[in-house]
Amino acid sequence: MSGTEQARKMVEGLTDRSFSPGFGNEHSSEAEPGALPQGRNSPQRAPHGLYAEQLSGSAFTEPRAHNRRSWLYRIRPSAAHPPFVRVDNGHVRSAPFTETVPDPNRLRWNPLPEPAPGTDWLAGLWTLGGNGDVTQRTGMAVHLYHANTSMTDRVFSDADGELLIVPERGGLLLVTELGLLPARPGEVALIPRGVRFRVELLDETARGYVCENYGQPFQLPDLGPIGANGLANARDFLAPVAAYEDVERPVEVVNKFCGNLWAATYDHSPLDVVAWHGNHVPYVYDLHRFNVIGSISYDHPDPSIFTVLTSPSDTPGLAGVDFVVFAPRWLVGEDTFRPPYFHRNVMSEYMGLIEGAYDAKAEGFVPGGGSLHNMMSAHGPDRETFDRASAAELKPQKIDDGLAFMFETRWPVTATGQAANADHLQKGYDDVWQGLERHFRP
Numbered sequence: 001m002s003g004t005e006q007a008r009k010m011v012e013g014l015t016d017r018s019f020s021p022g023f024g025n026e027h028s029s030e031a032e033p034g035a036l037p038q039g040r041n042s043p044q045r046a047p048h049g050l051y052a053e054q055l056s057g058s059a060f061t062e063p064r065a066h067n068r069r070s071w072l073y074r075i076r077p078s079a080a081h082p083p084f085v086r087v088d089n090g091h092v093r094s095a096p097f098t099e100t101v102p103d104p105n106r107l108r109w110n111p112l113p114e115p116a117p118g119t120d121w122l123a124g125l126w127t128l129g130g131n132g133d134v135t136q137r138t139g140m141a142v143h144l145y146h147a148n149t150s151m152t153d154r155v156f157s158d159a160d161g162e163l164l165i166v167p168e169r170g171g172l173l174l175v176t177e178l179g180l181l182p183a184r185p186g187e188v189a190l191i192p193r194g195v196r197f198r199v200e201l202l203d204e205t206a207r208g209y210v211c212e213n214y215g216q217p218f219q220l221p222d223l224g225p226i227g228a229n230g231l232a233n234a235r236d237f238l239a240p241v242a243a244y245e246d247v248e249r250p251v252e253v254v255n256k257f258c259g260n261l262w263a264a265t266y267d268h269s270p271l272d273v274v275a276w277h278g279n280h281v282p283y284v285y286d287l288h289r290f291n292v293i294g295s296i297s298y299d300h301p302d303p304s305i306f307t308v309l310t311s312p313s314d315t316p317g318l319a320g321v322d323f324v325v326f327a328p329r330w331l332v333g334e335d336t337f338r339p340p341y342f343h344r345n346v347m348s349e350y351m352g353l354i355e356g357a358y359d360a361k362a363e364g365f366v367p368g369g370g371s372l373h374n375m376m377s378a379h380g381p382d383r384e385t386f387d388r389a390s391a392a393e394l395k396p397q398k399i400d401d402g403l404a405f406m407f408e409t410r411w412p413v414t415a416t417g418q419a420a421n422a423d424h425l426q427k428g429y430d431d432v433w434q435g436l437e438r439h440f441r442p
């Protein structure tokens with residue numbers, strides 16, 4: 001059986017009981033009866049001879065509402081490993097991004113080229129740009145991936161931040177310390193800072209996007225006057241249940257630490273957590289569950305209304321990074337230019353397309369590609385979209401042929417050298433706004 005078939009079989013075996021729902025919950029799970037200690041975290045001898053280990057994602061002293069940690073009960077402690085040594089960073093880059101100067105121009109890329117045979121998810125990870133500083137735990141990076149092979153006897157963890165994975169083509173099976181999470185195009189998965197995982201492919205190739213968030217963990221946005229329900233509902237986020245592997249053979253553990261990749265070979269799989277409890281957990285979310293709220297009178301609402309997850313910065317209301325989705329919805333605005341308006345924003349916007357088309361761009365913005373509109377850059381509908389939307393008959397219209405998203409950040413995104421010089425960087429993107437004639441004739 002090929003790796004892909006095996007991964008598919010594992011996913012077919014998953015049921016509703018293979019997931020623990022809720023956002024930010026205290027989850028608990030055991031893969032063997034009695035493996036999870038009751039009434040305490042650190043008994044003198046953990047059940048079944050397991051080792052207890054705490055993994056924290058926040059300082060111990062942070063307010064309870066922000067406090068994140070999980071207790072893992074594992075076959076061997078993570079500490080049992082030889083020294084980590086530097087390995088090639090491949091196409092992975094980190095903040096501070098200094099290979100190019102921040103560019104005020106509007107940039108747009110085609111999808112990543114085909115990977116060489118035998119490229120796994122980590123080898124296929126390619127950094128487009130970002131901001132902040134990994135050592136200060138501020139900012140974010142935009143990565144893309146294109147892979148054709150499952151990770152085998154190697155796992156990855158990121159000390160620099162959490163990873164929001166946005167598959168665009170091909171399903172993934174994330175085999176994590178806390179259990180199994182499938183993530184297909186249209187779903188997003190989050191791996192918390194420091195959690196080890198392996199990516200197996202459910203299809204021949206896998207392509208997608210990753211937001212690496214160095215800052216405060218993503219949380220659900222406050223709803224304000226929207227009320228107690230809406231946007232992404234907490235119950236639709238799914239954490240895994242405990243599932244461990246008992247593998248005694250060399251496994252390479254790659255750790256991204258302060259911008260570089262380091263590796264140590266364990267003599268066993270570190271995905272050996274038999275039971276766990278806590279709230280520092282991976283999760284998956286189906287973007288089709290997003291409850292889209294918009295204008296039912298007039299005007300195009302600001303895209304903050306489409307926020308799925310937000311990573312607050314130290315200034316209230318000013319996100320280090322927001323994850324925003326443009327999901328199928330009805331447009332009913334009267335006397336309204338319905339697509340995104342022309343704008344110059346203080347926030348910087350990286351946009352990607354998961355399927356179909358985006359309502360502000362008639363062509364050139366394709367699934368697997370992406371655009372970067374840095375702070376204050378002028379953008380909005382291309383000429384074709386402007387002409388069409390200005391003349392359209394305003395009957396109720398369903399936008400149902402596209403799923404686009406945005407990583408929106410308070411700091412400008414500086415491109416990596418490989419992104420600024422990529423063959424797949426589109427030439428002449430500015431032209432989409434050419435030919436917007438003057439109509440004003442006083």
Ligand SMILES: O=C(O)Cc1cc(O)ccc1O
Nearest residue numbers: 302303340341343349360380
């Ligand atoms: O297409 C964009 O540029 C993103 C965007 C969408 C929108 O509906 C309003 C403003 C905005 O920046």
Ligand SMILES: [Fe+2]
Nearest residue numbers: 343349373379
């Ligand atoms: Fe924009």
